[in-house]
Amino acid sequence: MTEPGPRAATTARGPFHVLAKPTGPICNLDCEYCFFLAKEALYPGDRFRMSDALLDTYLRQLFEAHDGATEVTVAWQGGEPTLMGVGFFRRVVERVEQYRRPGQQVHHTIQTNATLLTDAWCELLAEHDFLVGVSVDGPPELHDRYRHDKRGGPTSAHVLRGLRLLQRHEVEHNILCTVHAANQGRPLEVYRYFRDELGARFVQFIPIVERLDRDGGGAPGAGEGAAGVTDRTVEPEAWGRFLSTVFDEWVRRDVGTVFVTQFEAALAAWAGLPASLCVFAETCGRAVAVGHNGDVYSCDHFVDPEHLLGNLATEHLARLVESPRQVAFGQAKRDTLPRFCRECPVRFACQGECPKNRFVATPEGDPGLNHLCAGYRSYFAHVDGPMRLLVDLLRQGRHADEVMGVLAGARRNDPCPCGSGRKAKACHQRPLPDTDLPSGAACDAC
Numbered sequence: 512m513t514e515p516g517p518r519a520a521t522t523a524r525g526p527f528h529v530l531a532k533p534t535g536p537i538c539n540l541d542c543e544y545c546f547f548l549a550k551e552a553l554y555p556g557d558r559f560r561m562s563d564a565l566l567d568t569y570l571r572q573l574f575e576a577h578d579g580a581t582e583v584t585v586a587w588q589g590g591e592p593t594l595m596g597v598g599f600f601r602r603v604v605e606r607v608e609q610y611r612r613p614g615q616q617v618h619h620t621i622q623t624n625a626t627l628l629t630d631a632w633c634e635l636l637a638e639h640d641f642l643v644g645v646s647v648d649g650p651p652e653l654h655d656r657y658r659h660d661k662r663g664g665p666t667s668a669h670v671l672r673g674l675r676l677l678q679r680h681e682v683e684h685n686i687l688c689t690v691h692a693a694n695q696g697r698p699l700e701v702y703r704y705f706r707d708e709l710g711a712r713f714v715q716f717i718p719i720v721e722r723l724d725r726d727g728g729g730a731p732g733a734g735e736g737a738a739g740v741t742d743r744t745v746e747p748e749a750w751g752r753f754l755s756t757v758f759d760e761w762v763r764r765d766v767g768t769v770f771v772t773q774f775e776a777a778l779a780a781w782a783g784l785p786a787s788l789c790v791f792a793e794t795c796g797r798a799v800a801v802g803h804n805g806d807v808y809s810c811d812h813f814v815d816p817e818h819l820l821g822n823l824a825t826e827h828l829a830r831l832v833e834s835p836r837q838v839a840f841g842q843a844k845r846d847t848l849p850r851f852c853r854e855c856p857v858r859f860a861c862q863g864e865c866p867k868n869r870f871v872a873t874p875e876g877d878p879g880l881n882h883l884c885a886g887y888r889s890y891f892a893h894v895d896g897p898m899r900l901l902v903d904l905l906r907q908g909r910h911a912d913e914v915m916g917v918l919a920g921a922r923r924n925d926p927c928p929c930g931s932g933r934k935a936k937a938c939h940q941r942p943l944p945d946t947d948l949p950s951g952a953a954c955d956a957c
């Protein structure tokens with residue numbers, strides 16, 4: 512057997528992810544908390560449209576960088592990527608076919624507000640098996656609180672029209688729900704709406720954390736909340752309660768039918784598998800952002816001059832991803848963890864979450880603790896018992912959804928199988944609540 516030769520300088524050392532933004536920060540909506548709208552100031556006077564020449568350069572480099580990889584994801588985000596028009600994405604698919612290596616599996620993804628989708632769009636998305644992420648923040652009353660059009664009007668009706676169109680064309684999609692001050696107290700209402708009204712099978716919750724100093728207060732209208740964050744920002748404890756409440760419903764009736772990204776990530780952590788979300792990984796730096804003009808940034812959350820790695824016109828994508836600067840960026844996630852995190856019992860699952868949210872002091876006064884820490888501590892502690900049960904089942908070669916039967920099957924006065932020490936009837940056999948508890952109230956199981 513011969514030793515493999517040196518890899519070409521245009522091939523990355525391992526898989527990585529790119530979020531490409533063909534319209535830069537430009538969007539047809541004006542969501543109050545969108546951190547990307549303010550990025551327009553980085554490129555004054557720009558048209559914010561990826562040219563066909565750059566599209567060609569980008570995709571060629573992406574596939575060169577993944578030479579030898581069995582799978583490649585081609586991901587589009589914004590701003591609003593559908594503003595490029597369906598013709599641009601037809602060219603995307605053509606170029607991908609031109610550059611993909613024989614036998615390589617390609618995953619197309621696009622994240623959209625869904626308001627501009629048409630039959631023509633959905634035909635393309637269905638034909639090429641795109642996974643479409645649609646931003647919805649809950650029932651219309653909650654969704655429309657911060658997600659406005661350019662005139663300040665509501666957007667939920669337009670989003671739902673687009674979502675129904677995707678469903679009619681059987682396009683695979685997931686729901687991306689930001690959690691913020693307006694919906695943080697309504698986890699059951701939000702989750703049940705997705706599951707029962709929208710028929711969602713894949714849901715990801717994303718906490719809104721807007722710093723007044725770093726984000727400039729976000730878009731106009733941001734008032735000042737606690738700890739230097741806007742008043743739209745999710746409260747740490749509320750974030751933990753939100754996840755724990757949804758988890759309690761999910762683990763008792765939806766395992767195997769609804770997939771919640773945070774719960775899948777937690778299960779990976781309890782099973783000792785690699786993190787499925789960068790925010791819960793020990794190190795990061797393998798997910799760069801490519802702008803409309805080919806500028807490459809360390810991460811979608813660090814699109815600023817300090818984290819500009821270079822431009823695809825002059826430097827190859829693989830070299831930028833493997834550059835010492837980018838490696839240092841990714842390792843800093845681990846190396847800058849305060850002692851409070853290093854000694855935390857749920858560090859293995861949390862890993863201090865995303866560095867962008869690490870701007871508060873620990874109880875000892877060390878800098879660099881995550882704003883959401885209190886929520887993560889309570890959420891990960893809350894799911895510990897059921898996660899152990901799930902892992903046990905999987906290690907026995909059984910299916911994850913059997914956990915629902917195990918929890919329901921105990922005698923009511925016996926200890927709950929989750930290991931909490933409480934009787935089953937007072938733990939995972941308590942009737943599920945009909946509605947959310949009043950805002951700020953903690954359920955006694957949390």
Ligand code: SF4
Pocket residue numbers: 789790791795796797798810811812844864865866867
């Ligand atoms: S900075 Fe945050 S969002 Fe970006 S790659 Fe690291 S963990 Fe992920």
Ligand code: SF4
Pocket residue numbers: 851852853855856857858861862863864880881883884885887888
């Ligand atoms: S829960 Fe808090 S202390 Fe523990 S790792 Fe996460 S951010 Fe750090």
